[in-house]
Every structure is written in structure tokens, then in C-alpha cells.
Amino acid sequence: DGGITQSPKYLFRKEGQNVTLSCEQNLNHDAMYWYRQDPGQGLRLIYYSQIVNDFQKGDIAEGYSVSREKKESFPLTVTSAQKNPTAFYLCASTLGRDRINNEQFFGPGTRLTVL
Amino acid sequence: AQSVTQLGSHVSVSEGALVLLRCNYSSSVPPYLFWYVQYPNQGLQLLLKYTSAATLVKGINGFEAEFKKSETSFHLTKPSAHMSDAAEYFCAVSAPEYGNKLVFGAGTILRVKS
Numbered sequence: 001d002g003g004i005t006q007s008p009k010y011l012f013r014k015e016g017q018n019v020t021l022s023c024e025q026n027l028n029h030d031a032m033y034w035y036r037q038d039p040g041q042g043l044r045l046i047y048y049s050q051i052v053n054d055f056q057k058g059d060i061a062e063g064y065s066v067s068r069e070k071k072e073s074f075p076l077t078v079t080s081a082q083k084n085p086t087a088f089y090l091c092a093s094t095l096g097r098d099r100i101n102n103e104q105f106f107g108p109g110t111r112l113t114v115l
Numbered sequence: 116a117q118s119v120t121q122l123g124s125h126v127s128v129s130e131g132a133l134v135l136l137r138c139n140y141s142s143s144v145p146p147y148l149f150w151y152v153q154y155p156n157q158g159l160q161l162l163l164k165y166t167s168a169a170t171l172v173k174g175i176n177g178f179e180a181e182f183k184k185s186e187t188s189f190h191l192t193k194p195s196a197h198m199s200d201a202a203e204y205f206c207a208v209s210a211p212e213y214g215n216k217l218v219f220g221a222g223t224i225l226r227v228k229s
Contacts, residue, residue, distance in 0.1 A: 004158075006158075040124060040221055040222070041221055042119075042205060042219040042220055043159075044219075045216060048216065058216075088156075090158055090159065092158075092159075101147045101164075104217060106158035106160070108157055109156065109158050
């Protein structure tokens with residue numbers, strides 16, 4: 001079955017640690033996205049990538065980094081510079097570049113908690 | 116101004132009653148509009164989308180939404196609520212002025228009472 005997988009489902013981080021969240025899709029989609037979800041705030045865009053080896057900052061990129069070395073993979077690293085990383089992180093993908101009428105498909109999410 | 120406003124962070128209805136979740140958008144050109152549903156600790160699933168064809172859009176699970184340009188609204192409705200409809204619902208807009216990216220509302224949590 002085609003879809004988006006995210007791992008791990010739950011992640012715990014100590015203060016000062018970097019952690020990497022995995023996102024893989026087998027939909028052959030061109031564009032991939034990372035969102036952060038906090039209660040009552042909807043989804044906020046962290047980074048997105050429309051093509052391999054290229055990515056752009058979203059609205060809240062500070063303290064995060066990404067890479068897009070393969071079309072199917074778009075890992076997100078939460079660095080120690082992110083002061084309030086506890087949140088639910090969602091990865092999404094969409095077919096085509098700059099296709100604003102295309103729906104985004106979402107992964108099941110990773111819940112990150114800082115201890 | 117907010118690009119997407121969902122009126123009511125929580126909505127409670129009785130089973131069998133009408134569901135109405137409100138969404139207003141701001142855009143200088145006709146946008147593309149989406150409704151997504153999220154069950155606890157899961158990702159988002161598309162309910163329906165408006166892409167400038169028919170103004171009344173039918174989606175999955177009996178939901179529909181009507182695009183009203185004069186009111187800049189895209190409210191989500193369902194004639195009869197089921198217990199399984201309890202979830203969080205997000206309205207989202209995509210338009211060139213937002214860099215062709217999806218902009219989400221804050222979400223509305225729907226509670227269905229038996």
C-alpha cells in the first residue's frame with residue numbers, strides 16, 4: 001500500500017540533544033512538508049521541499065534542519081537551538097511542484113517530548 | 116488579518132443532529148479550500164476540497180461544504196452526526212498570495228453526545 005510513514009511514533013529528548021524524525025513516502029510525490037502542531041494553533045509549516053536536494057524554510061524554521069537526498073525521504077532534525085520542541089510533528093507530501101490545488105497526504109505523526 | 120478563521124474551537128452536538136463547522140478565509144483571488152479531519156494521535160485525512168468547479172462540494176463520510184465567495188466562507192456540514200464523527204477538523208486555504216502553500220486554521224474539536 002502506498003503512503004507516508006513516520007518514525008518513531010513517540011520520541012523523548014533530553015535538554016540539549018539533537019533528535020531526528022524520519023519521514024518516508026512511496027507515493028512518488030515530488031513535494032514534502034514538515035508541520036508542527038500545538039493545541040489550539042493548527043499546523044505551522046517548518047520546512048518544505050519541492051525537489052530533491054532543495055528545500056525552503058517555512059514559517060517556523062528556527063531550531064530545525066532538514067535534508068532531501070532522496071525523493072522518498074525527508075528527515076527533520078530538531079536541534080538544541082529549538083527552545084520549545086515538545087509538540088506533535090506531521091510530515092506530508094503532494095504530487096507535483098507548485099500545484100496549489102493538490103491535496104496533501106499526511107503521515108501518522110511523531111510526538112516529541114522534552115524531558 | 117488571519118488567512119483562515121475557524122469560529123469555535125469546540126463544537127458539541129447530539130447524535131443525529133446537524134453538524135456545522137465554520138470557516139472563513141481571506142484571499143484577494145479565488146483560493147483553493149480544503150477540509151481535513153484528525154482523529155486523536157493520528158495524521159490528517161482529507162474530507163473534501165474546493166478547486167473552482169462546483170461551489171457545493173461533497174466529501175467522504177457524508178460531509179459537504181459550500182463555497183460562498185460573497186461571504187468568503189467555506190463552512191462544513193453534515194445532516195446527521197454520528198459518534199464516529201468526533202474528531203478535530205481543520206480548514207485550509209491555498210492561494211498564490213500564500214506562496215502556494217497550505218495555510219491552516221486553528222482547528223475545531225467536534226464532540227458528539229449520545
